[in-house]
Amino acid sequence: MARKREFTNWIFGRELRDSRELEERPDEERAKPYVITPLGTRVRRVLFCGLVSQKNTEESMTRITVTDGTGNFYVSAFNSDFGMQSKAMADALEINDQVMVMGRVSTYQNEGKTYFNVNPEIAVRVDSVSMDYWRMKALHIARRKIYAIRMARNRPGSTVADIRDAGYSELEAESALRSIEKYPDYDLQEFESSIAAQIQPAVKEEHKSSKDFILQYIQANDTDGRGCRYEDLLAASQNASISQNELDDMLNSLGSDGEIFEVSLKRYKVI
Amino acid sequence: MSDQVKRLKISELAPGIQNVDALVNIVSLQRRELKNERGESVYYYGILGDDTGTISFTAWTFPQTVRIGDVVEIRKASVREYKGINRVYIDAGSEVIMHPGESMDVKRSYSQMKIKDLSTAQPYVTVEGRLSGVRQKELEREGKKTMMYYGDLEDDTGKIRISSFEKALKDGAFIRMEGAKVSEYNGRLRITVGSRTEVTEIKPTFTIGERLYDIHDINSPLGGVKVNGFIVSLGPKSGLVMRCSACNSRLDDIHCPDHPETSIVYDLFAYFTLDDGTGSIQCTGGKNALLGHIGFTPEEYTPENKTISRKLVASRLQEKLLGRAVFIEGDVTRNQSGTSVRISMLNYMDTDFMKRLEARMGADFQ
Numbered sequence: 001m002a003r004k005r006e007f008t009n010w011i012f013g014r015e016l017r018d019s020r021e022l023e024e025r026p027d028e029e030r031a032k033p034y035v036i037t038p039l040g041t042r043v044r045r046v047l048f049c050g051l052v053s054q055k056n057t058e059e060s061m062t063r064i065t066v067t068d069g070t071g072n073f074y075v076s077a078f079n080s081d082f083g084m085q086s087k088a089m090a091d092a093l094e095i096n097d098q099v100m101v102m103g104r105v106s107t108y109q110n111e112g113k114t115y116f117n118v119n120p121e122i123a124v125r126v127d128s129v130s131m132d133y134w135r136m137k138a139l140h141i142a143r144r145k146i147y148a149i150r151m152a153r154n155r156p157g158s159t160v161a162d163i164r165d166a167g168y169s170e171l172e173a174e175s176a177l178r179s180i181e182k183y184p185d186y187d188l189q190e191f192e193s194s195i196a197a198q199i200q201p202a203v204k205e206e207h208k209s210s211k212d213f214i215l216q217y218i219q220a221n222d223t224d225g226r227g228c229r230y231e232d233l234l235a236a237s238q239n240a241s242i243s244q245n246e247l248d249d250m251l252n253s254l255g256s257d258g259e260i261f262e263v264s265l266k267r268y269k270v271i
Numbered sequence: 272m273s274d275q276v277k278r279l280k281i282s283e284l285a286p287g288i289q290n291v292d293a294l295v296n297i298v299s300l301q302r303r304e305l306k307n308e309r310g311e312s313v314y315y316y317g318i319l320g321d322d323t324g325t326i327s328f329t330a331w332t333f334p335q336t337v338r339i340g341d342v343v344e345i346r347k348a349s350v351r352e353y354k355g356i357n358r359v360y361i362d363a364g365s366e367v368i369m370h371p372g373e374s375m376d377v378k379r380s381y382s383q384m385k386i387k388d389l390s391t392a393q394p395y396v397t398v399e400g401r402l403s404g405v406r407q408k409e410l411e412r413e414g415k416k417t418m419m420y421y422g423d424l425e426d427d428t429g430k431i432r433i434s435s436f437e438k439a440l441k442d443g444a445f446i447r448m449e450g451a452k453v454s455e456y457n458g459r460l461r462i463t464v465g466s467r468t469e470v471t472e473i474k475p476t477f478t479i480g481e482r483l484y485d486i487h488d489i490n491s492p493l494g495g496v497k498v499n500g501f502i503v504s505l506g507p508k509s510g511l512v513m514r515c516s517a518c519n520s521r522l523d524d525i526h527c528p529d530h531p532e533t534s535i536v537y538d539l540f541a542y543f544t545l546d547d548g549t550g551s552i553q554c555t556g557g558k559n560a561l562l563g564h565i566g567f568t569p570e571e572y573t574p575e576n577k578t579i580s581r582k583l584v585a586s587r588l589q590e591k592l593l594g595r596a597v598f599i600e601g602d603v604t605r606n607q608s609g610t611s612v613r614i615s616m617l618n619y620m621d622t623d624f625m626k627r628l629e630a631r632m633g634a635d636f637q
Contacts, residue, residue: 132622132625169549
């Protein structure tokens with residue numbers, strides 16, 4: 001019998017980043033565990049689009065960080081028998097490239113925290129239309145799940161059949177019930193706002209990337225010579241549809257790359 | 272409760288009724304094998320009829336000697352609704368008793384269905400649509416010359432092949448067919464106008480436009496569908512195909528074993544997986560749909576053009592298809608290896624298509 005293809009989840013970085021739950025399948029001893037996200041999505045394979053914000057190439061492995069505006073995906077392509085093609089694909093990418101990546105999620109835990117890594121099956125450059133298409137569909141898929149969860153939260157005791165009868169697919173209904181079980185207090189409103197901000201390409205197109213925007217803002221707003229204030233940067237970033245989490249990730253990354261430094265607490269200068 | 276069970280007519284069968292006893296004619300009967308994680312099993316389905324109407328049935332056990340047209344008594348069955356259709360369920364606790372030699376008139380009743388909902392589980396239906404691509408040919412049936420008309424029937428949900436013996440089909444006409452027969456051939460659904468099918472020309476009550484589907488919603492071998500997504504894998508055997516210009520056979524060598532003196536022609540074949548976030552589906556495409564995307568015109572794509580090689584075609588397919596966001600149009604087929612789309616058109620994603628898609632998706636939340 002042909003093996004069923006593993007479902008590919010189109011999810012935002014934020015959904016994966018906020019995930020805390022894993023599900024081991026006793027019937028699949030050697031397989032990686034599923035990640036259960038706050039929207040109840042059962043994830044083993046993901047597909048996402050974003051901007052390459054970091055790249056580190058070694059002989060045995062290439063690591064890239066892809067930001068979709070809501071969070072980062074950390075992608076590692078290994079130079080193994082099975083991964084040679086995907087490493088070559090990752091090697092061909094450059095920082096600030098717009099990319100589509102499909103791959104398997106692996107997890108590791110450290111000091112009680114769960115980290116996610118994506119082993120790519122495909123990693124290719126895409127154009128802006130493809131990026132916008134992915135954002136639009138990923139947002140739609142997430143919204144349908146959010147609405148199903150809200151419906152189930154409002155009607156305690158709902159079953160898969162009840163949710164399906166309201167017009168959702170079996171997968172969406174199962175996800176809604178998983179979300180309620182595993183993440184009963186997850187803030188759906190805040191999550192929806194953060195991902196909806198990504199569907200305004202007109203705002204984002206003014207800046208080549210979030211990174212460029214942040215660098216430019218810090219440089220232009222070091223008004224008293226003591227560095228740009230974090231509060232000002234945060235307000236400006238949010239106006240440009242860059243979430244606080246994305247800003248924090250980017251500041252950390254710019255700091256490690258030596259492009260900015262923190263002069264004093266929450267004050268930044270471009271090097 | 273009394274042990275005596277009342278025999279019911281089909282018109283009296285309603286969802287929830289248990290312990291059904293009915294004398295019926297087997298109007299249609301199909302056998303299907305089911306394979307899943309729990310193993311393999313067989314079930315039967317079809318249509319039961321009597322002088323009050325017809326009803327679908329599913330049987331997990333059924334006598335293998337029963338044939339279409341037989342009259343049987345069914346005992347201890349139940350009636351439930353499934354996907355909006357009442358259905359008789361025959362299980363291990365039911366009995367099917369043959370009444371050999373008996374005959375029974377069946378009052379035909381046909382549900383009106385959209386093309387996307389057609390299935391062989393309900394083989395006689397009423398359906399409306401527009402005829403297109405109608406052709407005709409003369410055939411000999413039982414020593415008599417007869418005319419067969421064939422083409423496509425489409426509505427706002429899909430397209431299906433249609434054939435008619437004797438009753439003429441007019442290209443471009445909107446028609447209503449009562450009692451047309453649905454069957455499956457070569458992995459595609461088709462509909463047949465029979466001698467008892469009533470065909471009338473109608474004023475259209477629907478508009479035929481773009482039939483956009485999520486991959487998750489493709490459940491039957493439906494024609495004329497449009498789906499979108501990223502191409503996430505490309506089959507390793509996709510590429511240049513050589514064919515004999517005389518017999519069109521696919522060749523491994525540059526000479527056809529049956530026509531060694533005849534020239535070869537170049538064809539193109541690609542198979543890939545399309546994923547739209549709701550599911551994935553296999554697609555196959557040929558020269559008509561794909562040649563332009565790899566940068567050749569039909570005039571250039573010939574064995575005389577020495578710049579063309581298998582390697583070049585394979586690498587262009589890889590470059591131009593893998594990882595690209597596209598929308599495709601084609602016909603869904605179903606066979607033993609699963610469901611796939613034979614594409615007739617492939618376009619890269621564009622903002623016009625995205626606007627139409629956005630409008631359709633927006634309707635989910637209204």
